[in-house]
Amino acid sequence: MAPLEWLLLTYKVPAEPARKRVSIWRKLKGLGAIYLQGGVCLLPKTDDHLRRLKVLENEIAEAAGEALLLATVGLDQKQQEKIIARFNADRDDEYKEFIEKCIAFEEEIAEETRVEHFTFAELEENEQELTKFKTWIAKIQKLDFYKALRAEEAVERLSRSEAILDAYAHNVFAAQEENRSPDAAKG
Incomplete structure (x- = not known):
């Protein structure tokens, strides 16, 4: 594997006002940066990341x-693998939360179906x-620079949630048809 390049940002910001420090942290996390320690973070070296880090x-x-x-x-392959593992661990945490929300969504639809x-x-x-789930997974995928392990599971879970919602929609439309008056069906 050829050596990968990263952008390393080290920074210090005064403790007050805290909102500025938090804003910077949020922007870095929103870019998918990993923190090696407080005030020291990494991103893959891309023109977009360079531009955004210069703004920051x-x-x-x-x-x-x-x-x-x-x-x-x-310095070597092992160090590179450690860095990639850190990026993937962050994405896997996000995919895990996403999968859990999809499961809860599916359970809610199952309950709505059970009680008709x-x-x-x-x-x-x-x-x-x-729709929110689709936006959410797209954001995670955009930051999944090194193909985290749970990526495929998350995509499969979203597909399952879509299929369950499609079945629920079919039930909704069928129930509405049943509720029509017999005279309306003849006319």
């Missing part, structure tokens, strides 16, 4: 902080939830 470097300076941005590589609560309002609510 300016934001840190505006917050009366200090930042240093470097390009780096692991087949309404358009409930269907619409569940469709909105599934």
Whole structure:
């Protein structure tokens, strides 16, 4: 495996106001950065990451902080694998939470089916939830730089949730057909 390059950002920001420090942390986590320790993080070296980190470097300076941005590589294959494992562990944690939410979603639909609560309002609510899941998994996948182990499981779980919602939708439409008056069906 050829050596991978990363961007290393080290920074210090005054403790107060805390909102600035938290804002920087959130932006870095939103980029998919891993923290090696407090104020030291890594991202894969890409033009986009470089541009975004330079913007953050300016934001840190505006917050009366200090930042240093470097390009780096692991010393050997083992170090490189450790870094990739850290990125994958973060994504796997996110995929795990996603999978758990999908399971809860499926259980909710199973309960709605069990009690025969087949309404358009409930269907619409569940469709909105599934749309949120699709947005959520896309965000995780965008940050899954090295193909975390749980990625495939998460995609399969989303597909299962979609199929369960499709079956529920079929039940909703069938229940609405049954509720039509016999005269309406003849006309």
